Amino acid sequence: MPSGSRDYNLTQSRHTSSPQWTLLGCGALGGVFASLLTQSGQATRVLLRERHRSTLHPGIDFTSLEGHTQLINIERGFISQPGQIKRLLVMTKAGQVIEALTPLVGQLATDVPIVLLHNGMGIAEQVVTLFPHNPIIAGVTSHGAMQSGHFVFRHTGKGETWLGPVNEAARAHAALADDLAAALGQAGWDEQIQARQWQKLAVNCAINPLTALYKLKNGELAGPRFADALQQICVEVADVMQAEGQPTGSDELLRRVMTVVELTADNYSSMYQDMEQGRETEIEAITGFLLARAASHGIAVPVNQGLYQAIKEKQ
Ligand code: KPL
Numbered sequence: 001m002p003s004g005s006r007d008y009n010l011t012q013s014r015h016t017s018s019p020q021w022t023l024l025g026c027g028a029l030g031g032v033f034a035s036l037l038t039q040s041g042q043a044t045r046v047l048l049r050e051r052h053r054s055t056l057h058p059g060i061d062f063t064s065l066e067g068h069t070q071l072i073n074i075e076r077g078f079i080s081q082p083g084q085i086k087r088l089l090v091m092t093k094a095g096q097v098i099e100a101l102t103p104l105v106g107q108l109a110t111d112v113p114i115v116l117l118h119n120g121m122g123i124a125e126q127v128v129t130l131f132p133h134n135p136i137i138a139g140v141t142s143h144g145a146m147q148s149g150h151f152v153f154r155h156t157g158k159g160e161t162w163l164g165p166v167n168e169a170a171r172a173h174a175a176l177a178d179d180l181a182a183a184l185g186q187a188g189w190d191e192q193i194q195a196r197q198w199q200k201l202a203v204n205c206a207i208n209p210l211t212a213l214y215k216l217k218n219g220e221l222a223g224p225r226f227a228d229a230l231q232q233i234c235v236e237v238a239d240v241m242q243a244e245g246q247p248t249g250s251d252e253l254l255r256r257v258m259t260v261v262e263l264t265a266d267n268y269s270s271m272y273q274d275m276e277q278g279r280e281t282e283i284e285a286i287t288g289f290l291l292a293r294a295a296s297h298g299i300a301v302p303v304n305q306g307l308y309q310a311i312k313e314k315q
Contacts, residue, residue, distance in 0.1 A: 018085070018086055019045040020042045020086060021086075021087055021179075022082070022083075022089070023088075023091050024047050024089070024090045024092060024101070025090065025091040025093075026151070028146055028147040028153060028270070029117070029141070029270075030046065031147060033091060033117075033183070033184075034046050034072075034074055035060050035070075035072050035074075036183040038072050039070075039072070039183070042179060043075075044075070045074070045075040047076075048077070049100070052076075059072055059073045061151060061153070065157075080103065085104075087112060087176065088112060090114060093282055095282060098126055105130055117140075117141055117161075118282065119286055120204065120285025120289055121201055121285060124136060135170035135172065136165075136166040136169075137165060137170045137173060137176065138165075139163045140196050140199075142161075143155070144156035144159065156266075158185060159263075161187040162177075162188050162190050163187065163188070163189055163193065164189060164190045164192065164196070166193075195246055198244070198248075199253075201286060202241070202257065205286055205287050205290055206221075206237075207221060208269045208271035209283065209286075209310070209311050210226060210307070212274070212275045212281065213310055215276075218261050218264040218265055218266075218267050219265025221261045222265070230254060230257060231250070233257075233307075234250040236304050237250075237290060239299050239301070240293050243293075244293060244297075287307060287308040287311070290304055291304060291308055
């Protein structure tokens with residue numbers, strides 16, 4: 001299919017009484033994952049909030065990495081009447097996870113795995129408290145996604161996705177990664193998912209606040225103007241990671257950050273997009289989490305503290 005082409009033959013989500021995947025939240029990344037899962041033949045439903053009940057839902061207008069646009073007919077449901085859920089993929093922003101999940105307390109069978117795919121850390125522990133018997137799985141993904149209108153999504157970058165257990169019950173669910181891989185091209189299971197979450201957190205602490213404050217594409221952070229700031233952010237994150245039992249060096253973190261800057265050079269970070277759209281950012285779960293862990297170890301993180309304050313003032 002040539003780049004930029006449009007195809008309005010609807011890709012149908014298989015309508016079974018209980019879809020294979022139920023997605024909670026349909027922002028940029030949720031829309032892209034819902035589209036890719038449906039395209040791979042895995043029946044998928046998105047659960048929306050009640051306020052979307054009256055909005056028109058003609059399907060998802062999805063543009064692939066290759067620039068091919070397709071209208072995807074996807075089943076939708078509402079949180080108040082969730083129907084039967086086999087596996088729940090939570091794709092809301094970090095700050096909305098608990099609010100979105102709370103109405104489902106008592107509605108989910110205890111063997112339903114809950115997969116969390118937001119940026120930042122510190123939320124999964126709260127989800128375990130809400131659903132003490134369910135398998136809780138944390139995920140990190142570096143796929144790029146943009147939303148340019150109501151149910152209009154573009155896949156802007158192919159990334160990696162990793163899942164891993166938060167609690168004991170989750171250990172039996174490694175096969176979820178295989179199903180995701182069938183849709184995304186790659187996905188893996190890692191028993192040490194916390195290490196990957198910390199590495200992603202470091203990347204987000206470096207890229208997200210700076211791109212949002214200075215209104216930059218990720219690639220613009222490669223310029224000499226930001227070299228010192230990026231290095232200091234990485235030194236501070238590495239200090240906290242060491243104290244948390246996640247040994248790493250600041251040089252290693254900086255290399256990781258610069259690789260992501262390069263790979264996503266043409267993308268706008270999620271925090272940039274949130275600020276531009278006037279949405280709440282994920283600063284609490286990203287830099288806020290780092291500051292909390294730093295404070296508990298008595299570690300000073302002045303550069304990250306300054307970025308946190310600047311985003312809070314602007315958002
Ligand atoms: O995860 C991201 C985000 O924007 O939230 C990065 C990796 C920074 C890519 O933009």
